[in-house]
Amino acid sequence: MANQPTIGVLALQGDAREHLAAVESCGARGIGVRRASELESVDGLVIPGGESTTMSRLLTVFDLLEPLRARLKAGMPAYGSCAGMILLASEILDTRPDAEHLNGLDITVRRNAFGRQVDSFEADLDFAGIDGDPVRAVFIRAPWVEHAGAGVDVLARVPEGPAAGHIVAVRQGDVLATSFHPEVTGDRRVHRLFVDMVRGN
Numbered sequence: 001m002a003n004q005p006t007i008g009v010l011a012l013q014g015d016a017r018e019h020l021a022a023v024e025s026c027g028a029r030g031i032g033v034r035r036a037s038e039l040e041s042v043d044g045l046v047i048p049g050g051e052s053t054t055m056s057r058l059l060t061v062f063d064l065l066e067p068l069r070a071r072l073k074a075g076m077p078a079y080g081s082c083a084g085m086i087l088l089a090s091e092i093l094d095t096r097p098d099a100e101h102l103n104g105l106d107i108t109v110r111r112n113a114f115g116r117q118v119d120s121f122e123a124d125l126d127f128a129g130i131d132g133d134p135v136r137a138v139f140i141r142a143p144w145v146e147h148a149g150a151g152v153d154v155l156a157r158v159p160e161g162p163a164a165g166h167i168v169a170v171r172q173g174d175v176l177a178t179s180f181h182p183e184v185t186g187d188r189r190v191h192r193l194f195v196d197m198v199r200g201n
């Protein structure tokens with residue numbers, strides 16, 4: 001790894017390309033991950049947004065579900081955005097009964113949680129560990145964290161509006177998750193945080 005970690009982006013479905021560009025602009029080598037041999041070669045993994053029940057099914061079809069669970073259990077750093085956050089959770093509310101999850105974080109997430117008020121919106125977040133300007137967060141049919149376990153650091157909450165106070169960014173050890181999509185704004189600070197986590201692992 002040296003100073004240039006290899007970061008995989010799960011590329012079964014969803015917006016993998018933007019995440020690859022983001023981690024590469026933070027100095028990592030980025031590779032798309034579609035098979036277990038590719039997963040083996042990475043120092044950390046981004047699980048992008050998309051549709052969590054579809055990604056869950058594809059993880060099974062591509063024989064990646066158990067290898068991914070095993071690497072997470074062995075301490076591989078991971079970052080999940082939106083559907084990626086859902087997959088990393090230990091419990092998912094409002095999903096299909098057959099949807100798999102990865103148990104990478106001790107959190108309960110609610111899928112499409114903001115949908116009752118509004119499908120998609122943007123907000124400026126105070127994000128623990130990211131200094132300077134607030135982080136502009138784009139939420140697209142996003143989940144929120146309904147419950148975070150004792151070992152989980154809450155990094156950001158919705159600041160105002162009908163959903164004020166709900167948790168939208170968390171970290172537990174070397175696993176990071178956001179309800180929102182930092183890859184679409186051009187602000188690389190969330191990806192930089194993750195790349196630094198992988199370098200430190």
Ligand code: GLN
Nearest residue numbers: 049050051052082083141
């Ligand atoms: N609503 C999607 C799901 O349940 C997540 C949306 C997203 O990743 N932008 O998987």
